Amino acid sequence: SRGGKGGYAFYMEKEIHEQPDAIKDTVAPHIVDGKTSFEAEGIPNSFFRENQNIVVIACGTAMHAGLIGQQLFHTLANIHTDVAVASEFTYTNPVIKPGTLVIAVSQSGETVDTIEAIKYAKKKGAKVLSIVNVKGSTISDISDYCIYTHAGPEIAVASTKAYTSQLTVFYLLAIHAARLNGLVSEEESSKFLNELQRVPEVIGQILEKKEFVKKMTSKFLLSENAFMIGRGLDYSLLLEGSLKLKEISYVHSEAYASGELKHGTIALITDGIPVVALVTQSALASKEYSNIREVQSRGASMILITRESLYKDMNIPEDDTFILPEMDDMFMPFPAAVVMQLIAYYTSYTKGFDVDKPRNLAKVVTVE
Numbered sequence: 001s002r003g004g005k006g007g008y009a010f011y012m013e014k015e016i017h018e019q020p021d022a023i024k025d026t027v028a029p030h031i032v033d034g035k036t037s038f039e040a041e042g043i044p045n046s047f048f049r050e051n052q053n054i055v056v057i058a059c060g061t062a063m064h065a066g067l068i069g070q071q072l073f074h075t076l077a078n079i080h081t082d083v084a085v086a087s088e089f090t091y092t093n094p095v096i097k098p099g100t101l102v103i104a105v106s107q108s109g110e111t112v113d114t115i116e117a118i119k120y121a122k123k124k125g126a127k128v129l130s131i132v133n134v135k136g137s138t139i140s141d142i143s144d145y146c147i148y149t150h151a152g153p154e155i156a157v158a159s160t161k162a163y164t165s166q167l168t169v170f171y172l173l174a175i176h177a178a179r180l181n182g183l184v185s186e187e188e189s190s191k192f193l194n195e196l197q198r199v200p201e202v203i204g205q206i207l208e209k210k211e212f213v214k215k216m217t218s219k220f221l222l223s224e225n226a227f228m229i230g231r232g233l234d235y236s237l238l239l240e241g242s243l244k245l246k247e248i249s250y251v252h253s254e255a256y257a258s259g260e261l262k263h264g265t266i267a268l269i270t271d272g273i274p275v276v277a278l279v280t281q282s283a284l285a286s287k288e289y290s291n292i293r294e295v296q297s298r299g300a301s302m303i304l305i306t307r308e309s310l311y312k313d314m315n316i317p318e319d320d321t322f323i324l325p326e327m328d329d330m331f332m333p334f335p336a337a338v339v340m341q342l343i344a345y346y347t348s349y350t351k352g353f354d355v356d357k358p359r360n361l362a363k364v365v366t367v368e
């Protein structure tokens, strides 16, 4: 059952384990006769015609889900997509043209920054589609259309299953848009959907190796600072992984696009500093290899998260490496997300913190 902590030490641990079900339940209503469908929500297909602009607005973890969504809309559907931090949105005079679709993302549906941004966008004439977890919340009420994530109640302040459920909706939407625009064939689109339906099982495989992640995280325990490096989808994913670590374990962590390191940040890589490198994208692995060498030569203490097919060239000991199950490159954020959640969880847990209620943070942020 989803009530209580179900034998886990903290809600966060329980919610990490609920992800296979959350994703299954989020996917199920949107595959009808083997094809993507948003008919039940009444979402017009015209929303996803080429040349339409999408602006994702959200805060924190939900915004990070949007950053992955942005890359999916670009890669699959050729739709220009911006991602805005909701609390900044109204101050930047965003350009809302006819045909702009705002996608608002929120677990609680009550985050005031996101609510204000939605109201502003609507006044400027945008249509608003929201991705929300809590039924009947303010954001689902004020949006033109709402797609629910079916993660169930999320109690831990640190968002986990809501995030991967939000990612799931973005994958479904991007595949849907690509299909409607004729950019992927029906065969390709069903190949993608099959891969998406493998995610719950793949997450199960990660959870079986959680004790290994616990061992790996000892690197963070004595350190006040950490860095995380990656490119493309890996970078977007690390922004979330880094937020998770900061939020509950109080390690000051910075996620950096690997190519940006040499533009300043590498000055901060000194002897013994933990650096997490996430390498899941085949096309980017050789560039990442050089970035890993750069930080290693400055004494970084490495944790590598990669996949078998990319590991052999990386020159990092097995004890410091988590090998992710193989999936199509585009779907690698799912297994990677779960490893990052476990890293944050075990760091906080081992340090003896109240994982579910980190200091100074509220689950629902109702002040601007």
Ligand code: AGP
Pocket (backbone or CB within 6 Å): 059, 060, 061, 062, 105, 106, 107, 108, 109, 110, 111, 114, 157, 158, 159, 160, 247, 362, 363, 364, 365
């Ligand atoms: C996630 O771990 C954070 N607690 C926080 O960033 C959260 O995602 C953000 O406040 C947005 O909340 P919402 O999804 O309920 O709108």
